[in-house]
Structures are given as C-alpha cells and as structure tokens.
Amino acid sequence: MTALAQHIAEPAQKAFMSFADxxxxxxxxxxxxxxxxxxxxxxxxxxxxxIYFPMGYRASKPPEDICKRDFYQLIAVLNDKSLQSYFSEEDLKKSQLDFPFYAYLSVLQYYLDFGYFVESETIYKKGFSGKISWPRTIKRIKPQVVKDEYGRDQVVYLNLITRKTSYREDNLITLVHKFCVKESAQLIGPLYGVSEKEVEEPELLFDYELFAEVIQDKIAATFNDKHLELFHAMLKMVRYLENRDNRGEDGCENEPLFGVKTFAPIWEAMVDKIFEKLPQGLSKSDFNPHLRWNSGSKEENLEESEEEKVLDDPKRSTLRPDTIMENAEDLFVLDSKYYKFGMKLDRADKTRFLPGSESVCKQMAYAEYVEKERGLNPKHIYNVFVMPYCVEADNSGLPKDDDFEKRPLKMRYAGFVYGDWKKVPDTVRHFHKIGCALLDVKSVMRDYAIPTDAQNELKNLIVKKLI
Structure with a gap:
C-alpha cells in the first residue's frame, strides 16, 4: 500500500476536522x-x-471513507506524468504540478510513525551493562577454562563486549527534519489529523545550500531503505522551497498548491488515452490540416512546395484534432470538450454550453482533410464531441441503452450538432453530423489507463444514431 493510501485508510486518531470538510x-x-x-x-x-474535484465527479458529497478514496484517485491522476505530457506550454505554466505532494506526505508519515529522525551510533565497550556482542566478545576477550561440579571443562568469559546505541539529537539532519516536518504539518497536516501546533518549532531558518548538503551527504552514506525514502523526500522539499519564492516572476502561481487551473487538458489527455487508435503507419500529425500563404501571383503554384513548408507558421496555421480512432473500416475524429452541457442544468441553459460554430467547422475540416488528402478510404468518417457528465446524477434526461450498466466507462448519446449549410441527413458524409457523447467523469479517471472495450462501445453508440 502506498504512503498516501495508508494514511487515507488509517487517519490519525487526533483529527480535529472531518476529512470530508x-x-x-x-x-x-x-x-x-x-x-x-x-x-x-x-x-x-x-x-x-x-481539495477541489473536477466538475461532474460526484453529484453530492459522499461519506468520509469515500471522500478519502476519491482524494487518492484525484492525486494519482494529477501526478500522472503521461497525462502531463499532453499539456501545452501555456497549460504547464498555469498549473502547479511541481509541488512535491508525495515528498511532503513521506516526511509527515515518517514523523507519525517514528517521530523525528535522530541519528544514532553504536558504542562498544567492555562491561556487563548493555546488550552482549558475542562476535566481538569471542574475538577480543580471552576465555577462562574452569571445572564444573562434575569435573568437566567449561569455557567462561570473565569480561564481555557490550553495545549501546547513542542518539545525537542535536545533529544537523535531525534539525533539518524538524524544519521539514513543520512545513509538512502547515500545508497538509490537517488532512491527517496533525496540527502544526503539535510539532516543534524548527531551530534552523531555511538555508538551501546547508540543508541540501546535509541531506545529500546522508543519502550517500545510507543503506537503510526507510531512511533513504525520507532523505529523498526531504531533498525534494528543500529544492521546492528554494524555487518557490521565484515563482510568479514568469506568470506562474506563487502559492502552495498541487493542481491545475483548468481540468480541460487532463480531460483531453484521458479521452485520448482511451480512444486513440491511429491507422497503421501514420502519426497524429498526419491528420493536421495546414493553412498556406499565397502572394496572389497567378503564376505561383498553389501546390505545396518546400518554400511554403518553410514559410508555414505551425503556431498559427496548424489545426490539430484531439483524437483519431480507427475502428474496422470506419474512422472517428474526436474533439474533447470539458463543457457543462452534460451536467445537471436547466434545459434552457444546456444549449449555452454546446460547442460553438468554430469547433463545428474545425471538425468538418478535419474529416474533409482525411477524406480528400490522406487517401485512407475509410468506409465512413464520423465526428464526435466528447463531454463530461455525472452518472450519479442521471441528469441527461435520455433513455439508457440496454447494456448501459455493463459498460466499464459509462457513456451516453446526447444528440448531434450540424450546420444548416449542409444537408441533413447526409447519407454519404456522416461527418456533417457531429455526434455528442457524454462520459462519466469518475469512471474515466478510474479506467483511462486500463484496456477496455470503450472504442467499440463508442462506435456502437454513435454509428447507430448518425446513420
């Protein structure tokens, strides 16, 4: 069991607030x-x-034990580096996922289990006070041979080598640990029933160079796994504290937190992990339409040239579909929207949170690009908006399919969006109707990294509605 799971499962008995609070x-x-x-x-x-959960995670606050499990799931998702790799530079700038939450937790856990780290050394001496060290006694003390009451020879040690453990509570590593425990108690202590008033005030002011040197020396000389885990956690803490005061100069948040300003990039990343299946031999960039500049000369060749490739500005003129899913002979272009449409809203309000005309036009452009440029010749191309909803609230107002309860990822069909400049229904180009699929937020966060039959389920959900 991880440190986080252990403390959630077994919170401190002296908690002064409910975890649900x-x-x-x-x-x-x-x-x-x-x-x-x-x-x-x-x-x-x-x-x-x-602790702030994403929109649609639950319809209402659950009991205490469920809150703790939800928290564990949330931290696991936020800490997933594979999801963070989807973030744009701007998304990363707005987030603060570099806060070493697990390091703070490890420092606090060690304190809860063992108290402050106190360095010790073993002292050996002659005498009878202390625990006998037989290997050293046999090696260094000459025994005496005496007769027992039956006349047999017996070996007797008239002196012994004993050992004692000496603790050095004024050692620098102990003082650094006290500083780190105080920091942990201030930030996350209340989650585990630890008040910062219950821990000692640190005797040292923060000194990055001193703290880092002391900790690194101990890491180099330590072979105890439990101690190594603690020292590495302390090192992450002091490195974060060194950089914390510099945050904000480049527009980043300058406050102790662990999370994202918006959950939309994570939603997009999880949906992509679940549904992406590219045609063999192609990468996602092969599905990016580009804008090209022409100077207006009639003689200029409008076909793509090496010069045009150089002139192209990828930051401005490249469109990027979120997810491409190939299923049998069909191709699906998915656009993840972290919108409120699937939430429990008045019917009049819901349409305010549908994707706008810009998104609709981009989806059609993606599909037309696949159809005309890529030469894949899929039987049909489908466009799908993927939005969150909460299965607990059952707020879509839509009938459930017969196999709804059997699906690991709870998903619903919510209708389709189209432009009135296209004929509907279009029996040839299904992508002119953009289907809307709702996915339960909690089940997506739980199963995005686990292989499921979600791709076939989405196909069945969309195809039978749009044909």
Missing part, C-alpha cells in the same frame, strides 16, 4: 464570480487545505 465537489456550481470555479487539486485557503 476539506473536500469540495461543487465549486463549478458557485454563483460567486470572485471564486475560482475551475481549479482542480489541493489549495491552501485560510491556512487549511481544500
């Missing part, structure tokens, strides 16, 4: 315009941690 599931519903309704993760507010 730290959890916020409905921030997205807030009508307070001053509140940040898009942040997902852990943030310190009024010297207390607050």
């Amino acid at each position: 730290f959890c916020v599931y409905d921030a997205w519903r807030s009508s307070d315009e001053k509140k940040d309704k898009s942040f997902v993760g852990i943030r310190i507010e009024d010297n207390q941690p607050k």
Whole structure:
C-alpha cells in the first residue's frame, strides 16, 4: 500500500476536522464570480487545505471513507506524468504540478510513525551493562577454562563486549527534519489529523545550500531503505522551497498548491488515452490540416512546395484534432470538450454550453482533410464531441441503452450538432453530423489507463444514431 493510501485508510486518531470538510465537489456550481470555479487539486485557503474535484465527479458529497478514496484517485491522476505530457506550454505554466505532494506526505508519515529522525551510533565497550556482542566478545576477550561440579571443562568469559546505541539529537539532519516536518504539518497536516501546533518549532531558518548538503551527504552514506525514502523526500522539499519564492516572476502561481487551473487538458489527455487508435503507419500529425500563404501571383503554384513548408507558421496555421480512432473500416475524429452541457442544468441553459460554430467547422475540416488528402478510404468518417457528465446524477434526461450498466466507462448519446449549410441527413458524409457523447467523469479517471472495450462501445453508440 502506498504512503498516501495508508494514511487515507488509517487517519490519525487526533483529527480535529472531518476529512470530508476539506473536500469540495461543487465549486463549478458557485454563483460567486470572485471564486475560482475551475481549479482542480489541493489549495491552501485560510491556512487549511481544500481539495477541489473536477466538475461532474460526484453529484453530492459522499461519506468520509469515500471522500478519502476519491482524494487518492484525484492525486494519482494529477501526478500522472503521461497525462502531463499532453499539456501545452501555456497549460504547464498555469498549473502547479511541481509541488512535491508525495515528498511532503513521506516526511509527515515518517514523523507519525517514528517521530523525528535522530541519528544514532553504536558504542562498544567492555562491561556487563548493555546488550552482549558475542562476535566481538569471542574475538577480543580471552576465555577462562574452569571445572564444573562434575569435573568437566567449561569455557567462561570473565569480561564481555557490550553495545549501546547513542542518539545525537542535536545533529544537523535531525534539525533539518524538524524544519521539514513543520512545513509538512502547515500545508497538509490537517488532512491527517496533525496540527502544526503539535510539532516543534524548527531551530534552523531555511538555508538551501546547508540543508541540501546535509541531506545529500546522508543519502550517500545510507543503506537503510526507510531512511533513504525520507532523505529523498526531504531533498525534494528543500529544492521546492528554494524555487518557490521565484515563482510568479514568469506568470506562474506563487502559492502552495498541487493542481491545475483548468481540468480541460487532463480531460483531453484521458479521452485520448482511451480512444486513440491511429491507422497503421501514420502519426497524429498526419491528420493536421495546414493553412498556406499565397502572394496572389497567378503564376505561383498553389501546390505545396518546400518554400511554403518553410514559410508555414505551425503556431498559427496548424489545426490539430484531439483524437483519431480507427475502428474496422470506419474512422472517428474526436474533439474533447470539458463543457457543462452534460451536467445537471436547466434545459434552457444546456444549449449555452454546446460547442460553438468554430469547433463545428474545425471538425468538418478535419474529416474533409482525411477524406480528400490522406487517401485512407475509410468506409465512413464520423465526428464526435466528447463531454463530461455525472452518472450519479442521471441528469441527461435520455433513455439508457440496454447494456448501459455493463459498460466499464459509462457513456451516453446526447444528440448531434450540424450546420444548416449542409444537408441533413447526409447519407454519404456522416461527418456533417457531429455526434455528442457524454462520459462519466469518475469512471474515466478510474479506467483511462486500463484496456477496455470503450472504442467499440463508442462506435456502437454513435454509428447507430448518425446513420
């Protein structure tokens, strides 16, 4: 069991708040315009941690034990480096996923289990006080041979080598650990029933060079796995603290937190992991349409040239579909939208959160590019918007399919979007109708990394509705 799972499963008995009190599931519903309704993760507010879950994770706050499991799932998703690799530079800049949450947790766990780290050394001496070290006694003390009451020879040691453990509580590594424990208690202690008032005030002020040198020396000289885990966690903490004061100079957040300003990039990454299946021999970039510049000369060749490739500006003139899924003879172009459409809203409000005309036009452009340029010759091309919803709320107002409960990823069909400049229904080009699929947020976060039959399920869900 991981450190996080262990502490969630076995919280400290002296907790002064319910774990559920730290959890916020409905921030997205807030009508307070001053509140940040898009942040997902852990943030310190009024010297207390607050855990913000993504929109649609649950319909209402669950019991205490369920909140703890939800928290574990959330941290696992936020900490997944494979999901972070999908982020743009701007998304990374707006996030603060470099906060070493697990390092803070490891330092706090060691304190809860063993107290402060105190370096010890073993002292050996002659005498009878202490635990006998027989190997050293046999090696260094000459025994005496005496007769027992039956006249037999017996070996007797008239002196012994004993050992004692000496603890050095004024050692630098102990003082550094006390500093790290105080930092951990201030930020995440309340989650585990630890108040910062319960831990000692550190005797040292923060000194990165001194702290890092002391910890690295101990790492180099330590072979105890438990101690190594602690020292590595402490090193991550002091490195984070060294860089923390510099945050904000480049537009980053400058506050202790672990999370993202918006969950949309993670939603897109999870959907892509579940559904992406590229045609053999092609990469995702092969499906990117480009804009080209022509100076207006009639003699200029409009065909793509090496010069045009050089002139092309990828930041401005490249369109990138979110996910390409090949299934049998069909091709699906998916666009992930972290919109409120699938949430429990008044019917009049729901249409305000549908994808706009720009998104619709881009999806059609992607499909036309595949059809005309890539030469894949799929039987049909389908466009799909993928949006979140909460299965607990059952708020779509749509009938459930017969096999709905059997699906590991709960998904619903919600209708389709089309442009009135295209004929509908179009029996040849199905991609002129963009289907809308709703995916349950909680099941996506739970199963995005686990192979499922979701690709076939999505195909069956969309195809039978759009044909």
